[in-house]
Amino acid sequence: MTGDLLLRRAWIADGTGAPLRKCDCLTGKGKILALEKELPCSAAEHCTDLEGAILAPGFIDGHGHSDLSLLAAPEGFSKISQGITTEICGNCGLSPFPLTTENREHLEELYASYGVKLEWSDRQSYLTAAAGRDPAVTPVPLCGHNTLRAAVMGYEARETKPEQLRQMQELLDTALEQGAPGLSFGLLYVPGISATEEEIAALMAVVARHDGIVTAHLRSEGDKLLESISEMAECAFRAGLKRFHISHLKTAGRMNWQKLPALYALQEELRKKGLSVTCDRYPYTESMTQLSVALPGEWKKLSDAGLMKKLQNTEERLKALNDLRAAKESSYWEHCRLVETGVSKYRPYRGKFLSQIAPDPAELAVELLSQDAVNTTAAFGTMSEENMLSIISQPWCAAGSDGNALAQNSSRKPHPRSFGALARFLRLRLDQGAKIEEAVHQMTGLPAEIFRLDCGKVEVGKCADLTAFDPDSVDGKATFTEPETPAEGILYSWKNGVLRYGR
Ligand SMILES: [Zn+2]
Known part of the structure; x- marks a missing residue:
């Protein structure tokens, strides 16, 4: 057997959580061809000695917002340099599709700074536009509720009429048929903030028919945190939805820090009633969003x-x-x-x-x-460090950045999570005493299970999205003052067997 690339002397964390094992990994035509104790260098055109480093599936960013930034900067340096090869995007209600005359102008303005022409209308044509740029990170967009709603009735704050809801269901159905893993809500933002429980449940029913997942940036992440989860859970039970995912789970606001045990109890109770509840989390205690969310009342x-x-x-x-x-x-x-x-x-x-x-x-x-x-x-800066560390240690928490794929020296100043989140997640988990394979699972196999992706495993026949790292030095080093500092300890990242980052 000959392949394109042989990676020798690696400790493999295969993404499932199984114990590390030392072996060689042969790839060819973008797939993993063989995993064996020892393979000769002659088995492949190129041979790289990993000298005992960890070889893992390319990391999956369980929550990103690179829908447009990845088209503007397909090298995706901020992500690929952390070992990320796949990103769940279309989050917090904001996806770049479906586009209609009702929402196109608004989204063109929103995305204007990327300098990318919105030359698509649905999920499929968006993915074609993305693939044409050969991005280093594969985008897997959810259908965003805010975009979906605006596609039918614009951005005004008002309730849906039955006919409008039916049109939203149809557009959602198309996105799911085109492979969207599910629907994302951003209930803090316009126009999702106007959605009633009837609307949420009616859309969840469409997702349930496709056996998909619903994710949410909850209506409240602090004062009404538990009520917001219950609201979504009630809608899910009405709709027959089986899988619900909380985006960037947090207890925002000092007064709400003590709610974490009650939240865990609620998660367990819902699971027993048949609703699987998972989450993602970025390993920082400062959230980032539009400054406009600071305005109260009607301004929202x-x-x-x-x-x-x-x-x-x-x-x-x-x-x-x-x-x-x-x-x-x-x-x-x-x-x-x-x-x-x-x-x-x-x-x-x-x-x-x-x-x-x-x-x-x-x-x-x-x-x-x-x-x-x-x-x-x-x-x-409204979050508790202790709660953040507790949340990332939950077996139902996937790593997520909530950040963008950016070029190495862009003029935009991001939140440090864009360049550091997953590497930092890994560092914190290892420092907490998690086994390497457990931490890697939260960044690969777990998000793949949550979003039903066909990647996230080092296994013969699977795609050769891989990353190699040094567990002693791996860490996200970006800060608010130096937000573009690359992660440390990531040695290489390969996308479909092609080296996209590293020596
Ligand atoms: Zn969000």
């Missing part, structure tokens, strides 16, 4: 583009400022960090807390939102 019903337009008006700006001051104590701004903005005056302050940038942080926030609500993102 506006899209970022709509908000920006409204804030052009001086009176509205003053109203927003008063509402913001009433809603947030001044200490809030000591934990709210500017991550990215298109407002050039403030770009030098990216990575700093709003309280460090201006004497009146609320006023600064309104200024940023009025000038660039669409591209201004912020990090919110």
Whole structure:
């Protein structure tokens, strides 16, 4: 037998959680051809000695947002340099399809900074556009509820009519038929925030017919965390849905840190009633999203583009400022960090807390939102380190970055998770005493099981998506001030047997 590539003297963590075993791995035509104790270098065109490093399936990022960034930067450096070869995207309700005249203009504006033409309409044509760029990371997009809803009725905050719901079901059905593993909700965002339980259950029923999964950025990740999970679970039982996945599980806000034991009990109770509940988590305690989420009440019903337009008006700006001051104590701004903005005056302050940038942080926030609500993102330090460590140690928690595939030196400042999340997840799990094979399983076999992917295993016949790493040095080194620092300890990444990262 001859192959393209022979990887010798590796300790294999095969993704299933089985104990490490030392062997050689032969690949050819993008597949794993043989796994044997010893194979001669003559068996393949190229031979690489891994000298006792760990060889694992290419990591699966269980939660990413590279739908567009991967087309803008197909080398996907931030991800492939962490060993990631597959990403579940289309998360938090936002997928780049289905596109119709109702939502195309809005999404073109949202994605404008990537410089990618939205030359598709459905999931299949999106994947064709992505594949044409030969990305280093395979995108596996869910169908996003916010995009789906807007495809039928735009971004206005209102309830669906029966005919609109039927159209959404049809578009969802098409996406699932085209291979989407499921539907993602982003119930904190416009227009998903207006979805009723009837709407959620009706869409879940379509997913259930395809035996798919529903994921959610919950309506509340803090004050109403348990109620938000229960809301989704009730809809799932009504719809006959069997698998529910909580995106970036957290207990946001100090007051809510004590809810974790109750959350675990709820997860177990739901499992016993027949609803499998899984989650993903990034290993940081600062979340990141649009700065606009800081605005309270009615402001939440506006899209970022709509908000920006409204804030052009001086009176509205003053109203927003008063509402913001009433809603947030001044200490809030000591934990709210500017991550990215298109407002050039403030770009030098990216990575700093709003309280460090201006004497009146609320006023600064309104200024940023009025000038660039669409591209201004912020990090919110509301999470407990202890809870984060507990969540990542749960056997039903997959590693996820919540980040983007980015080029090595892009002008965008990301959250450090884009360059570091999975490598850091691995480091933290090993430091907690997890076996290498257990930690690798949470980053490969487990997300593959959750999303029913045909990868995530080192097995003869499977695709040769592989990564080799040094367990002693592997770590995500990116920080908010140096967010583009590459991960350490990842030696090589191969996509379909082709070297995409490493020496
Ligand atoms: Zn989210």
